[in-house]
Structures are given as C-alpha cells and as structure tokens.
Amino acid sequence: MGAADAGEDPLGPERVTPSSARRDPAVLSRLYLGAVLPCLTDLAEQDGAIADILGPLRASIVFLIIGGPAATIRLQRSQITWENGCGRSPSVILLFLSDRHLNAFFSGKKWAAPLPVWGGWRVGLLARFSKLAERLEAVLNGAPQVLDSTSGRRLHARLSLITAGLALHALAEGDAPARNILRSLPPGLASFTIAGEPRATVWFDHGSAGNQVGWGDPPRRPDVCIVFADIATAYGALRQEIDTLSAVGSGLIRVEGLVPLADGLNFAMERLRDYLKH
Numbered sequence: 001m002g003a004a005d006a007g008e009d010p011l012g013p014e015r016v017t018p019s020s021a022r023r024d025p026a027v028l029s030r031l032y033l034g035a036v037l038p039c040l041t042d043l044a045e046q047d048g049a050i051a052d053i054l055g056p057l058r059a060s061i062v063f064l065i066i067g068g069p070a071a072t073i074r075l076q077r078s079q080i081t082w083e084n085g086c087g088r089s090p091s092v093i094l095l096f097l098s099d100r101h102l103n104a105f106f107s108g109k110k111w112a113a114p115l116p117v118w119g120g121w122r123v124g125l126l127a128r129f130s131k132l133a134e135r136l137e138a139v140l141n142g143a144p145q146v147l148d149s150t151s152g153r154r155l156h157a158r159l160s161l162i163t164a165g166l167a168l169h170a171l172a173e174g175d176a177p178a179r180n181i182l183r184s185l186p187p188g189l190a191s192f193t194i195a196g197e198p199r200a201t202v203w204f205d206h207g208s209a210g211n212q213v214g215w216g217d218p219p220r221r222p223d224v225c226i227v228f229a230d231i232a233t234a235y236g237a238l239r240q241e242i243d244t245l246s247a248v249g250s251g252l253i254r255v256e257g258l259v260p261l262a263d264g265l266n267f268a269m270e271r272l273r274d275y276l277k278h
Contacts, residue, residue, distance in 0.1 A: 021176070021177045021271075021274070023274065023275050024174055024175060024176070025098075025099040025100050025103055026068075026099045026174055027170050027171065027173075027174040027175045027275065028099065028103045028275050029065060029068070029069070029096075029099040029102045029103055030069060030169075030170035030173070030174065031167055031170045031171075031272070031275055031276065032102060032103065032106045033063060033069055033070070033071040033102075034069075034071065034084070034166060034169060034170055035162075035163045035164075035166040035167040035169075035170060035272075036106070036136070036140070036163055036276075037063070037071050037073060037082055038082040038162065038166055038215065039136060039140065039159045039162050039163055040073055040080040040082065040132065040136060041079075041080050041081060041082055042158055042159060042162055042199070042215075043080070043135065043136055043139065043155070043159065044078060044079055044080040045079075045199070046154075046155055046158065047135070047139070047155055049135060050078060050080070050132065050135065051077070051078035053128055053131045053132055053135065054075055054077060054078055054080075054128060054132070055077075055128075056077055057075050057076075057077065057125065057128060058075065058076050058077065059074075059075050059091035059092070059122070059125050060072055060073065060074040060075065060087055060089070060090045060091050060092075061073050061075075061090065061091065061092045061093075061094065061119075061125070061129060062086050062087060062090040062092070062093045062094065063094050063096070063102070063114075064086060064093060064094065064095050064096065065095075065096045065097075065098065065099060065101075065102055066095065066096065066097055066098070068099065069085075070084075070085050070086045071083065071084060071085070072084075072085065072086060072087030072090065074087065075125075075128075075129075075132075080132075090118065090119065091119050091122055091125060092116060092118060092119030092120070092122050092125060092126065093116070093117050093118040093119060094114035094115070094116060094117075095114055095115040095116075095117045096114050096115075097115070101114070102114075108137075136159075139152070139155045139156055139159055140156070140159055140160065140163065142156050142239070153231070153235050154231050154235075156235065157194065157231050157234040157235040157238060158194065158197065158200060158231075158234075160234075160238040160239075161192060161194060161200065161202060161228075161234060161238060162202055162215055163272070163276075164192075164202075164238065164269050164272055165192050165202025165203065165204060165213065165215065166202060166213055166214075166215060167269065167271075167272045167275075168204040168211070168213055168265065168268065168269065169204070169210075169211050169212070169213040171268055171269075171271055171272070172204075172206070172211040172268075173210075173211055175271055175275075177271060178268040178271050181264055181267050181268045182206060182264065182268055184264065185206060185260060185261050185264035185265070186206075186258060186260060186261055187206050187207025187208075188205075188206055188207065188222075188223030188224060188257075188258050188261045189203060189204070189205045189206070189208075189218055189219075189220060189221075189222045189223050189224075190203065190204050190205075190206065190222060190223065190224045190225075190226065190258075190261055190262060190265055191203040191218050191222040191224075191225050191226070192226045192228075193225065193226070193227045193228070194227075194228045194230070194231060194234045195227055195228060195229055195230060196230060196231075197231065199215075199216060201215070201216060201217065201218070202214070202215045203215075203218040203219075203222065204265065205219070206261060206265070222257065223257050223258045223261060224255065224256065224257035224258040224259065224261050224262045225254070225255075225256045225257055226253065226254070226255055226262055227253070227254040227256070228252070228253055229251065229252045229253070229254075230252075233247060233252045233253060237253060
C-alpha cells in the first residue's frame with residue numbers, strides 16, 4: 001500500500017494489475033470478516049466516541065456465512081475484541097446466505113439485511129452496532145468530517161495500516177493475482193509499523209502454514225521491517241499522497257531486511273483497494 005516502492009515489480013510486465021482482475025466474492029467476504037471487523041478493537045481504544053456509542057453494553061455478535069467462515073465481536077463497555085469463528089454464548093447471530101450476501105451488507109446495501117437467527121429481539125444492541133459500523137466506515141473511508149482533524153487523520157492512518165496488513169491473509173489464501181505475486185517472493189516474516197504509535201504493528205508470515213497474520217508484536221524477529229517515521233508519513237503513503245520512493249530515500253520510510261519481500265508485498269496489497277472500493 002505504498003510502503004515499499006523502492007524496488008521493481010517482481011513479475012514485471014506479466015503481472016496482472018489490480019484493476020484488470022476481477023474480485024472474488026469469497027475473498028471479499030473474508031476481508032470484511034478478517035481485516036475490517038478487527039479494526040473495531042483499535043477504533044474502540046483510540047476513539048473516545050466509541051465509549052459513548054457502547055455505553056455500559058456487554059454483548060457479542062456473530063457474523064456467519066452458511067457453509068463458510070464466521071467472526072465474532074465482543075462488546076464490553078468501551079472495549080471491543082474480535083475472534084475468528086463462532087464465539088461462545090453470542091447475544092446475536094447474524095446469518096448470511098452466501099459470500100455475496102455478506103458483501104452486499106457490508107457495502108451498505110439496504111436490501112442485504114442478514115437473518116437474525118438468534119437474538120433478533122436485541123434491537124438496542126443492533127442499533128448500537130449500526131452506529132459503530134457507521135463510525136468505522138467513516139474512518140476507513142476517510143470521510144471529510146474525519147480527515148478534517150488531526151485526531152481523525154491519525155485514526156484513519158492506523159486503521160488503514162491494520163486493514164492492509166491483515167488483508168494479506170485473505171489475499172494469500174484465495175486471490176489469484178495476489179497468490180501469483182506471492183509465489184515469486186522469498187518466504188519470511190514482514191512487519192509494518194508506525195513509529196511512536198502504541199500497538200501500531202501488523203505482521204504477515206509469508207510461507208507459513210495458513211499464511212499467518214497478526215496485529216501486535218510479531219511472533220519472532222521479522223525478516224523485513226517497514227517503518228513509517230510518524231503518522232503523517234503513514235497517512236500520506238497509505239493514501240498515495242506522497243512520493244514513497246523519495247520517502248524511502250529520505251528515511252521517512254525505512255525498509256530494513258529482506259527488501260524483495262517488502263516490495264512484493266506492496267504489490268500484493270494493492271489488491272485491497274480494488275476489493276474494498278464500492
């Protein structure tokens with residue numbers, strides 16, 4: 001996502017560009033469940049508005065695709081946690097009939113309401129989640145009212161980095177163009193960090209079983225580290241508003257270690273923009 005443009009495209013002219021490849025509905029649904037929903041944790045930690053939305057609420061919501069993946073979010077006062085799969089004792093279970101159904105719901109299609117197979121009577125909880133989702137969408141999309149303030153730009157940069165990094169799992173597992181790029185790269189653990197920010201590291205273990213990804217401290221010393229000097233640099237790079245090659249040259253973006261892996265992951269992450277554009 002603009003973090004490591006210092007190298008050349010590992011596939012050269014044979015690479016399928018993001019804009020030329022179709023979106024796989026199964027990959028998109030996994031991006032929503034595994035890369036977008038986890039951002040709620042950081043949003044709750046960094047955005048004071050979330051405490052007002054949640055109030056004293058203690059509840060959990062499961063998002064489940066029939067015959068497919070699931071994710072759970074737990075809301076506890078001003079904190080939100082994300083779990084892969086169906087968590088225990090959910091307050092509400094929202095069922096989706098297909099990947100396309102869930103994708104339409106997350107893209108804001110009013111006709112794509114999920115089936116509340118459990119907890120549909122929890123109207124207040126669902127109303128709070130709706131407000132929470134609206135706030136998350138505004139921050140991730142960079143709505144004007146968010147980007148007008150320094151704190152809003154900080155939130156946007158943090159959540160954009162988290163989403164981009166966590167997205168590598170779904171892309172590596174199911175997106176043909178991304179998989180084609182990744183096959184050409186050396187294996188290794190890559191981390192992406194905003195210097196000076198708490199809990200602002202996301203990592204991807206290329207070549208590991210299941211293409212492991214995470215947010216927080218990496219499980220071992222990374223083979224390559226991509227470090228943004230500050231929020232302003234991360235914001236500009238993730239929004240493609242700065243010359244990242246110049247930023248690398250000036251030290252605003254540091255790429256330390258296995259540079260070919262960083263370059264290739266940058267190209268693979270370009271697919272995220274194509275998937276999440278409405």
